Amino acid sequence: MGASAVLLGGAFMLATAAALAQTTAAKPAEVSASTFSTDLMQLYREARLEDPQILASFAQAQAGQEHQREAMGALLPQLSFNAGTNRIHQENDLIEQSYDNENYSLVLRQFLYNKAAWENYQKFKSLAKQSESEALESQAEATVELARRYFTALASEDELELVRAERRTTQKSLDRVNALYDKQLALITDQLDLKARVDLLAAQEVDARNQASISREALAEIVGRPVKEKLNRIRDDMQLRVSAQSLETWVREGMALNPALKANESGVEAAEAALRGGKGGHYPTLSLNLSAQETNEGYNNSLTPRTDNYVAGVSVQVPLYSGGSTSARVRGLYQDQLVAEQELEAIRRRVVKEITSAYLTANSNGEKIGANRLALASAQLSRVAAEKALSYGMVNAVDVLATVRNEFRARRDLLKTQYEFLSNVFTLNRWAGKPPAESVESVNGWLSPGSSGQAMGVESEY
Incomplete structure (x- = not known):
């Protein structure tokens, strides 16, 4: 009887242990935000709801509509x-x-x-249109700023990864020289040069890590939350090019669609209506x-x-005479109209300049990217050859160090050119009057969560 009880108790304990083991195995592992990735479109959607600049632009447009309704009230019956x-x-x-x-x-x-009241309504009608266009311009500007900070964050993290990778590569060269020095096959100067470079890269890594954190905080300022996720990077299989439209087509679209230009056109209309309303004081x-x-x-x-x-x-x-105040007001309103017209002309010229600059720079970046990729491939081959030559005593450590620097300079140039290209695409779309969501969607197609360190040829440690 006692033996049976012992066997049953043992079986019960085994069953309990198995159940606990299954429960422990079924419990999901803890995850953090850094295990996920986010892209530009996701951050854009969040910014639409959280960015103070965008929210203020919505309120500005709504206020313009209400001011127009207020002016119309003066034309309706007063009871x-x-x-x-x-x-x-x-x-x-x-x-x-x-x-x-x-x-x-x-x-x-x-x-x-009542000519003055009617022209006042026309003025506020134009001002409401101006507020809507200014809101669109603010949203486009906020989108460009979001993209700039996104690519700045990517560039900061790229720099951190490159510094780490260059330090590891240089450390390997230092280890080889140390081994050769122990065999009296290397000079002490080579050893000291490499050691100094490793120490310098360690210091640069501290600064790069700090810049990466700062760039993340800049993104958090826009979206209203800490951005801990991995950021999607540029795909390796994409050919980065501006659309096939000619520069003249881009300029023509910008003159027709740019919201800043439309806002100033509405401002001129409002100034003209205000001038007519001022003259209405004589009626x-x-x-x-x-x-x-x-x-x-x-x-x-x-x-x-x-x-x-x-x-x-x-x-x-x-009205017969009001001390000359009506005439003075008309003269002042005429000058206001001249100011609005000159501001319109200034923004017209700026639209042409910004579109032309962004278009030509983006095309230049596109061509430069191909050249940078070839330069990087050549620098990689040169560095590998120098490392092999060092092991045979054909070159010294300074030569190897120079090839390593050239390789990582080529990597930085390639990444910098890619980010400059994308930033210029956003700038081009903004001044051409493209909807911000359309610009983000088109650029977001060039990003992929699976191309973080591969594009640089180094393993991501961020």
């Missing part, structure tokens, strides 16, 4: 209701009395002709007045039977 009561005590040689007087009135006024106004009144108050606050009065009339108001 007011008035009510009053008085306690009156009256004394004379015949009587002494106290009584209450009451009066109620309903007044409707409608302008039949007469014509209005229709309807009123209904009920009162028991007569002449000299006397008490009378309750009376209802209904009045319909047309009134004309003709």
Whole structure:
């Protein structure tokens, strides 16, 4: 009986242990944000909801619509209701009395002709359009800034990886020289040169790590949260080129679609309407007045039977002289119109300049990328050959160090040119009036979560 109990107890303990083991195995491993990746489109969607600049632009456009509605209200009927009561005590040689007087009135006024009010509405109508265009311009500018910070973060992390990789490569060369030095096959100067380079790269790594953290914080400022995920990088299999459109086509589209240009065009329209409204101060106004009144108050606050009065009339108001203020205001508004026209001309010229500069620079970057890839391949072969030659004593460590530097300089040049190309594409799209979402989507297609360190030929340690 005792043996059976022991066997049953042992079986129970084994079953319990197996169940605990299964539970432990089924428990998912903890993950952090750094195990995931994010791309430019995801950050753009978050920025649309969190970036203060974008949120302010939405509010600005809405405010413009409300100001337009406010100006239109001056053209619609104005209806007011008035009510009053008085306690009156009256004394004379015949009587002494106290009584209450009451009066109620309903007044409707409608302008039949008021040039100043009409032009004021036209001004705010143009200002509402200007606010919408300025909001679009702010959103396009915010998108370019997001892309710039995204690529800056990538470049900072690339620099950290390159410094680490160069330090490892140089350390391997130092290890070889140390081994050769022990055999009296290398000079002490070679050993010291490589050691100095390794120490310098270690110091540069500290600075590069700091810059990578700062660049991440710059992204967090826009999206409103810490960005811990890995950032998608440029795909290796993509041919980076600007679209086949000619420069003239890009400029023509920019002149037709650029939101900053449209905002200034609306600003000129608003200034013209304001000038016409100022001149309207010299024009007469014509209005229709309807009123209904009920009162028991007569002449000299006397008490009378309750009376209802209904009045319909047309009134004309003709301005004659206001001390010259109306004419001065018109002259000032004329100068405001000239300012708006010159600002429009300035933005027209800037659109042409920015599109031309971004287009030519992006095309130059595209051609330079191919040359940089060839230069990197040659630098890699040169470094490998120098390392082999060092092992045979055909070159010294300084020669190897020079080839390593050349290789990593070529890597940096390639990455820098790629990021400059993408930044210029964003700038080109912005000034050409392309929707920000369309620009992000097109560039985001060149990014891939699987090409972090491979593009540089080094293993990512960030």
